Amino acid sequence: MGDLKVIGGIKKLNNQNYNTWSTCMMSYMQGQDLWEVVNGSEITQPEVEDANGILRKWKIKAGKVMFALKTTIEEDVLEHIRDAKTPYEAWNTFTKLFSKKNDTRLQLLESELLSIVQRDLTIA
Template sequence: MTSLQSVDEMKKLNNNNYNTWSTYIISYMLRHDIWAVVNGSEITQSEADDAIGTLRKWKIKVDKAMCTLKTTIEADVLEHIYDAKISKEA
Protein backbone atom coordinates (compact mmCIF):
# COMPACT_ATOMS: atom_id res chain seq x y z
CA MET A 1 0.00 0.00 0.00
CA THR A 2 1.24 3.45 -0.84
CA SER A 3 2.21 5.86 1.89
CA LEU A 4 -0.15 8.45 0.35
CA GLN A 5 2.38 11.23 0.60
CA SER A 6 1.30 12.50 -2.80
CA VAL A 7 -1.82 12.15 -4.92
CA ASP A 8 0.56 11.40 -7.81
CA GLU A 9 1.21 8.01 -6.19
CA MET A 10 -2.50 7.14 -6.25
CA LYS A 11 -4.24 5.39 -9.13
CA LYS A 12 -6.87 7.74 -10.54
CA LEU A 13 -10.58 7.01 -10.20
CA ASN A 14 -12.01 5.30 -13.25
CA ASN A 15 -15.20 3.38 -13.98
CA ASN A 16 -13.86 0.24 -12.28
CA ASN A 17 -12.00 1.16 -9.09
CA TYR A 18 -14.26 3.32 -6.92
CA ASN A 19 -13.90 1.27 -3.71
CA THR A 20 -10.11 1.20 -3.81
CA TRP A 21 -9.84 4.84 -4.89
CA SER A 22 -12.26 6.05 -2.21
CA THR A 23 -10.31 4.22 0.50
CA TYR A 24 -7.09 5.88 -0.62
CA ILE A 25 -8.59 9.33 -1.14
CA ILE A 26 -10.31 9.38 2.25
CA SER A 27 -7.09 8.28 3.96
CA TYR A 28 -5.13 10.93 2.09
CA MET A 29 -7.63 13.65 2.98
CA LEU A 30 -7.70 12.59 6.63
CA ARG A 31 -3.92 12.79 6.76
CA HIS A 32 -3.97 16.28 5.24
CA ASP A 33 -6.85 17.56 7.41
CA ILE A 34 -9.26 18.21 4.54
CA TRP A 35 -11.73 15.31 4.83
CA ALA A 36 -14.05 17.21 7.20
CA VAL A 37 -14.85 19.82 4.55
CA VAL A 38 -15.70 17.09 2.04
CA ASN A 39 -17.99 15.07 4.29
CA GLY A 40 -19.67 18.22 5.60
CA SER A 41 -18.70 17.95 9.25
CA GLU A 42 -16.65 21.16 9.01
CA ILE A 43 -18.78 23.97 7.68
CA THR A 44 -18.05 27.62 7.19
CA GLN A 45 -19.22 30.37 9.47
CA SER A 46 -20.61 33.66 8.31
CA GLU A 47 -18.10 36.34 7.40
CA ALA A 48 -19.28 38.35 10.41
CA ASP A 49 -18.01 35.60 12.72
CA ASP A 50 -14.62 35.56 11.02
CA ALA A 51 -12.56 37.47 13.56
CA ILE A 52 -9.50 35.19 13.34
CA GLY A 53 -9.56 34.06 9.74
CA THR A 54 -11.75 30.98 10.21
CA LEU A 55 -13.56 31.54 6.93
CA ARG A 56 -10.30 32.01 5.03
CA LYS A 57 -8.84 28.81 6.50
CA TRP A 58 -12.02 26.92 5.61
CA LYS A 59 -11.92 28.21 2.02
CA ILE A 60 -8.30 27.08 1.69
CA LYS A 61 -9.27 23.59 2.87
CA VAL A 62 -12.17 23.51 0.40
CA ASP A 63 -9.85 24.48 -2.45
CA LYS A 64 -7.28 21.86 -1.42
CA ALA A 65 -9.97 19.18 -1.28
CA MET A 66 -11.36 20.12 -4.71
CA CYS A 67 -7.88 20.13 -6.20
CA THR A 68 -7.19 16.72 -4.68
CA LEU A 69 -10.38 15.30 -6.14
CA LYS A 70 -9.86 16.76 -9.60
CA THR A 71 -6.28 15.51 -9.83
CA THR A 72 -7.19 11.96 -8.83
CA ILE A 73 -10.00 11.35 -11.32
CA GLU A 74 -9.64 10.14 -14.91
CA ALA A 75 -10.87 12.59 -17.56
CA ASP A 76 -13.89 10.48 -18.57
CA VAL A 77 -15.13 10.46 -14.96
CA LEU A 78 -14.11 14.06 -14.26
CA GLU A 79 -16.83 15.35 -16.56
CA HIS A 80 -19.37 14.44 -13.87
CA ILE A 81 -18.01 17.04 -11.44
CA TYR A 82 -17.17 19.93 -13.78
CA ASP A 83 -19.96 22.08 -12.35
CA ALA A 84 -19.25 21.33 -8.68
CA LYS A 85 -18.32 24.47 -6.77
CA ILE A 86 -17.20 22.76 -3.55
CA SER A 87 -15.76 19.34 -2.88
CA LYS A 88 -18.88 18.09 -1.08
CA GLU A 89 -20.85 18.56 -4.32
CA ALA A 90 -18.26 16.54 -6.23
Protein backbone atom coordinates in the same frame (compact mmCIF):
# COMPACT_ATOMS: atom_id res chain seq x y z
CA MET B 1 -2.21 7.04 -19.21
CA GLY B 2 -4.66 4.94 -17.20
CA ASP B 3 -1.83 3.95 -14.86
CA LEU B 4 -0.78 7.54 -14.19
CA LYS B 5 -0.34 7.92 -10.46
CA VAL B 6 -0.71 11.10 -8.49
CA ILE B 7 -1.08 11.96 -4.81
CA GLY B 8 0.63 9.29 -2.73
CA GLY B 9 0.64 6.78 -5.58
CA ILE B 10 -3.17 6.70 -5.83
CA LYS B 11 -4.31 5.55 -9.26
CA LYS B 12 -6.73 7.90 -10.98
CA LEU B 13 -10.42 7.17 -10.52
CA ASN B 14 -12.00 5.46 -13.50
CA ASN B 15 -15.08 3.31 -14.06
CA GLN B 16 -13.55 0.26 -12.35
CA ASN B 17 -11.69 1.38 -9.22
CA TYR B 18 -14.04 3.55 -7.14
CA ASN B 19 -13.86 1.48 -3.93
CA THR B 20 -10.06 1.46 -3.85
CA TRP B 21 -9.80 5.10 -4.93
CA SER B 22 -12.33 6.37 -2.38
CA THR B 23 -10.67 4.46 0.48
CA CYS B 24 -7.24 5.86 -0.44
CA MET B 25 -8.57 9.39 -0.92
CA MET B 26 -10.39 9.32 2.41
CA SER B 27 -7.19 8.26 4.18
CA TYR B 28 -5.17 10.90 2.34
CA MET B 29 -7.62 13.69 3.21
CA GLN B 30 -7.83 12.59 6.85
CA GLY B 31 -4.04 12.65 7.04
CA GLN B 32 -3.95 16.14 5.55
CA ASP B 33 -6.69 17.41 7.92
CA LEU B 34 -9.05 17.99 4.97
CA TRP B 35 -11.75 15.37 5.53
CA GLU B 36 -13.96 17.68 7.62
CA VAL B 37 -14.79 19.80 4.54
CA VAL B 38 -15.68 16.68 2.56
CA ASN B 39 -17.80 14.67 4.94
CA GLY B 40 -17.58 16.12 8.42
CA SER B 41 -18.49 19.14 10.49
CA GLU B 42 -17.25 21.70 7.94
CA ILE B 43 -19.10 20.67 4.76
CA THR B 44 -20.78 24.05 4.30
CA GLN B 45 -18.88 27.24 3.67
CA PRO B 46 -18.99 29.70 6.59
CA GLU B 47 -21.15 32.69 5.68
CA VAL B 48 -18.94 35.40 7.16
CA GLU B 49 -15.33 35.91 8.09
CA ASP B 50 -14.44 36.12 11.76
CA ALA B 51 -11.38 37.30 13.67
CA ASN B 52 -9.81 33.84 13.31
CA GLY B 53 -10.14 33.87 9.52
CA ILE B 54 -12.51 30.90 9.50
CA LEU B 55 -13.91 31.64 6.01
CA ARG B 56 -10.44 32.03 4.52
CA LYS B 57 -9.24 28.80 6.18
CA TRP B 58 -12.30 26.93 4.89
CA LYS B 59 -11.72 28.19 1.34
CA ILE B 60 -8.08 27.07 1.48
CA LYS B 61 -9.05 23.60 2.72
CA ALA B 62 -11.86 23.32 0.16
CA GLY B 63 -9.50 24.40 -2.61
CA LYS B 64 -6.95 21.77 -1.60
CA VAL B 65 -9.62 19.06 -1.57
CA MET B 66 -11.05 20.08 -4.95
CA PHE B 67 -7.53 20.07 -6.41
CA ALA B 68 -6.85 16.63 -4.93
CA LEU B 69 -10.14 15.28 -6.27
CA LYS B 70 -9.77 16.77 -9.74
CA THR B 71 -6.19 15.60 -10.18
CA THR B 72 -6.89 12.02 -9.08
CA ILE B 73 -9.66 11.26 -11.56
CA GLU B 74 -9.75 10.49 -15.27
CA GLU B 75 -10.97 13.24 -17.60
CA ASP B 76 -14.27 11.51 -18.38
CA VAL B 77 -15.05 11.38 -14.65
CA LEU B 78 -14.10 15.05 -14.21
CA GLU B 79 -17.11 16.05 -16.31
CA HIS B 80 -19.40 14.92 -13.49
CA ILE B 81 -17.93 17.29 -10.88
CA ARG B 82 -16.78 20.19 -13.05
CA ASP B 83 -19.52 22.45 -11.65
CA ALA B 84 -19.45 21.22 -8.04
CA LYS B 85 -19.33 24.16 -5.63
CA THR B 86 -18.06 22.28 -2.57
CA PRO B 87 -15.95 19.20 -1.83
CA TYR B 88 -19.03 17.65 -0.19
CA GLU B 89 -21.01 18.06 -3.42
CA ALA B 90 -18.19 16.56 -5.51
CA TRP B 91 -17.70 13.59 -3.16
CA ASN B 92 -21.43 12.84 -3.07
CA THR B 93 -21.54 12.97 -6.87
CA PHE B 94 -18.95 10.19 -6.96
CA THR B 95 -20.82 8.20 -4.32
CA LYS B 96 -24.03 8.36 -6.35
CA LEU B 97 -22.33 7.81 -9.69
CA PHE B 98 -20.43 4.71 -8.61
CA SER B 99 -22.95 3.10 -6.27
CA LYS B 100 -23.86 -0.39 -7.39
CA LYS B 101 -27.58 0.35 -7.65
CA ASN B 102 -27.26 3.44 -9.81
CA ASP B 103 -28.84 3.84 -13.24
CA THR B 104 -26.18 6.38 -14.23
CA ARG B 105 -23.47 3.87 -13.36
CA LEU B 106 -25.20 1.25 -15.47
CA GLN B 107 -25.38 3.69 -18.38
CA LEU B 108 -21.65 4.43 -18.04
CA LEU B 109 -20.82 0.73 -18.13
CA GLU B 110 -23.19 0.12 -21.03
CA SER B 111 -21.59 2.95 -22.98
CA GLU B 112 -18.12 1.61 -22.24
CA LEU B 113 -19.15 -1.88 -23.35
CA LEU B 114 -20.67 -0.52 -26.56
CA SER B 115 -17.44 1.36 -27.25
CA ILE B 116 -15.43 -1.85 -26.84
CA VAL B 117 -17.78 -3.79 -29.11
CA GLN B 118 -17.62 -1.08 -31.79
CA ARG B 119 -13.82 -1.18 -31.80
CA ASP B 120 -13.97 -4.88 -32.60
CA LEU B 121 -16.31 -4.36 -35.55
CA THR B 122 -14.94 -3.64 -38.99
CA ILE B 123 -16.60 -1.79 -41.82
CA ALA B 124 -16.72 -3.88 -45.00
